[in-house]
Amino acid sequence: QISEHQIVLGKGIADEVQAKVGDEVQLMLPQVTADGKLASHKHVSLTVVAIVSIGGQLDYQQAWVDIGALGQWLNYPQGAVQGFAFKIADIFTAPTLSRELGNMATDYVYMLDWFRTQGHLYSDIQMVRSILYLVLVLVLAVACFNIVATLVMAVREKQGDIAILLTMGMPRRRIVKAFMWLGWLNGLTGTLVGGVVGLLLAWQIEPLFRLITSLTGFSLLDSSIYFVDYVPSHIEPMQVVMTIGIALIMSLLATIYPALSASKVQPAFVLGQR
Known part of the structure; x- marks a missing residue:
């Protein structure tokens, strides 16, 4: 009063x-x-x-x-x-x-x-959220491309072994399953490690942000522009689960092409070259 x-x-x-x-x-x-x-x-x-x-x-x-x-x-x-x-x-x-x-x-x-009066601020926040979702999808796409590249290299290196297994009577579908499991396990490992690290950073982002500000003496956020001079963090369990699920699905899809390439190896041609 x-x-x-x-x-x-x-x-x-x-x-x-x-x-x-x-x-x-x-x-x-x-x-x-x-x-x-x-x-x-x-x-x-x-x-x-x-x-x-x-x-x-x-x-x-x-x-x-x-x-x-x-x-x-x-x-x-x-x-x-x-x-x-x-x-x-x-x-x-x-x-x-x-x-x-x-x-x-x-x-x-x-x-x-x-x-x-303040609708432009809300619109800007929504636009930033949309951009962050797009960035997240692009990061997942790059990670999936790494899985594809790794499996393609593995198929090329293991062509001789694949040819021997095929001549011994291994069904081609088992070759497909083996490489899909290999790629998916790599994606699962990266997703779980990234999820744990991301949750820890989100949980401690505010004290970490204050530590960086105190060490550098420079405020990364100007309150006159961003309304806040700290990084607010709120963990949404459903969004975490959705992100992990999308990452695992994209990892599985990324294994299809290399796995099919491995199943199309011609034993006679490969063993004849070697």
Whole structure:
């Protein structure tokens, strides 16, 4: 609770006016005459009691004073209301509810929802998430390509052994299964090791980030841009399981071509060359 002679500033505003807690600032308020014309400004001297940092542009747009005192400074009638703020359970329905309330109003009203003021930030976050999913798929594709390359090299090196096994009566489908198992086990090992390391990093990313910042003396995240100066981490079990499952499926699919190539080895041709 702040008194009528106190003000709370956003950090961006405080930095712009070079104000600290305990300093006095001058608040300039417009005055409107009865016929709607602007009159001379009113100056109010207020003491800064706190500086709040939210992050981003909000720090340059937010300041708080006593609402009753503000009404007196602007010559509003006692108990006059200039607007209503609604807190809803599902924030993503705010644009729809805003339109519905505006259509229900009998007077001219100005409807403003969070998506109109900060929707660009939400859109940017969703775009970054989509890019991260794409990067993850590309990383998995590169890993699968490594499996393909490794198995192709193994098939070339083991052509003689494969030819001998085929002449001894081993079915070609067993050759396919053997190389598919070999590639899939390599993918399983890499997936499990990567999953464990990734979970450990996600679990300890915040203290690790603070350690890097303290050692280098350089903040990797600017709160005025990213809203946070730390790396928040929340592990979603279903996403972890889904990622591991997709990695294992892609690893299995990557073994099909090398395994089929191994089964097509011609024993007579290979042994004749050797």
